[in-house]
Amino acid sequence: MNFLKDEIFKPYPELLVFLTVALGFLLGRIRRRAIALGAVTGCLLAGLALGWLFEVPVNGTVKSLFFIMFLFALGYRVGPQFFRGLKKDGLPQVGLAVVVCVSGLLVCWLFAAVLGYGPGLSAGLLGGALTQSAVIGVAGDAIAGLPGLTGDQVTEQQNLVAIGYAVTYPLGTILCAILLATVLPRVVGRDLAADSAELARELDQADDDPDVGEGYYEVVLRAFTVAHSTVVGRTIDTFERQQAQLGRRLYITRVRRAGRLLPHDQDIVLAQGDVVALSGNRGDLVAYDPEREIGPEADDVELLGYRTETVHVVAGRKEQLGRTIADLRREPFLAGVFVTELHRAGAQFPLRGSTTLDRGDTLLLTGPQRLVEPAARRIGTPVPTSFATDMIWVGLGIFLGGCIGIPALHAGGVPISLSTSGGALIMGLVFGRLRAKYPTFGNVPGGAQWFMDTLGLCLFVAVVGINAGPSFSRGLEQAGWGLLGLGAVATVVPLIIGFAVGHWLMRMKLPILLGVLAGAQTTTAAIGAINESAKNQVPTIGYTIPYAVGNVLLTIWGAVIVLLHH
Secondary structure, three states, X not given: OHHHHHHHHOOOHHHHHHHHHHHHHHHHOOEEOOEEOOHHHHHHHHHHHHHHHHOOOOOHHHHHHHHHHHHHHHHHHHHHHHHHOOOXXXXXXXXXXXXXXXXXXXXXXXXXXXXXXXXHHHHHHHHHHOXXXXXXXXXXXXXXXXXXXXXXXXXXXXXXXXXXXXXXXXXXXXXXHHHHHHHHHHHOOOOHHHHHHHHXXXXXXXXXXXXXXXXXXXXXXXXXXXOOOOOOOOEHHHHHHHHHHOOXXXXXXXXXXXXXXXXXXXXXEOOOOOEEEEEEEHHHHHHHOHHHHOOOEEOOHHHHOOOEEEEEEEEOOOOOOOOEHHXXXXXXXXXXXXXXXXXXXXXXXXXXXXXXXXXOOEEEEEEEHHHHHHHHHHHEXXXXXXXXXXXXXXXXXXXXXXXXXXXXXXXXXXXXXXXXXXXXXXXXXXXXXXXXXXXXXXXXXXXXHHHHHHHHHHHHHHHHHHHHHHHHHHHHHHHOOHHHHHHHXXXXXXXXXXXXXXXXXXXXXXXXXXXXXXXXXXXXXXXXHHHHHHOOOHHHHHOHHHHXXXXXXXXXXXXXXXXXXX
């Protein structure tokens, strides 16, 4: 053990950081059904253990670097939904999220004030009970700016933030998931699965288009020789409209006549002996039975060999925003083009005919290249698949955010500022919104966002844990195991208040309400457990806007509770 400490970790503390991350991600895989410990908590626990074992400090600039990167990425990811929630139809969900977040802050402040907790334990209780990891960094920055504290006192309080969080977070996550997925529906005598199925049916009333809804639809392409009178003499447009009326998505994408490929035209009249390329969902093709209705299947490599394309398009055309997917599907420009996925706020969103299109939503369109690209331009801006991150955009955003966070106001001798981390979060929200509105620049692909967001936070908490590890035993004695019980109450009370307001005052539908509450406390494990109990993804509809609002407010609360207890 001394060899590792003296010969490896002391001269090369960066190796200890990466060992901590590896062990943290391994611990994070511990799972019980839909509830997992999570990589962030795993990295913090691993850091506390290895820090206590080896007592090797890591430079604080390292954690600041990763934390400010994480907050910018967080703001960038939730920015479109945060501003979307400020519109009229999103305000009820925003209002309920604010109720939950403010209730959580007040409960934690009350407990900490009654028990005489300092700013460190108060912030740790808040971050763990409300399951918001960003509180660790924001509270640490706020503590560093408090007047009258010596360097050792600042370090002690910052370490207590991590210790309080580590004690309360795992139980907070579990309680939030169990309460929302199981207990609260039973309290009001409702069957979550039945309510979700009923809501899904209501939402599906607009789904007269079978490529929208739950499940996977495989698009296939086959060739048939026209031999039967049922299609001879019809135009391609007439054929496709008749199939649509029967609930089938079938399209004639190319025609060969007398050995020659004809330019595509919806007004082509099908003739005996034509060879047509028929595209559609596999189930529709089987139900139609084209060999009986059109003629024998043909093997025409050239006819079937045209280029297909899958395009990501960011919704931005004003005339399409607010429309449902079902409405879009009726547009002529989407004939022969399949909408296969919808992503909102960085996560896959339930794709239903009643789903409305918001600015910044990303649709996945699949079909012939000559049809997909024009369709994408009618919806918004096609985004080419690129793995290159626009580092000018990222670097400038973090720099500007840090600059606006530096100036401080003074209230009662206490400096109050956004801090560089808070400024990075705000600028991330703004830059994320700009990217959604003008997606031709500022590309930050999913892998890069994951690196800055998830890995950035994990590296930050790993360093926090390593530096807090040597004082973990002393800090735990100071906090006492009663902190665990207080954290449990602080997790449950805001959810009960939010549920009461949403269920009895706002009359929200149960699946949506539960999604809103999970989003307000930013508990990813909870929405997973809710969806599992609901047996569909409908509760996710209520999750995205409150998740964006909760991330912003709970992160800010990290500084607020420090100032309240100074």
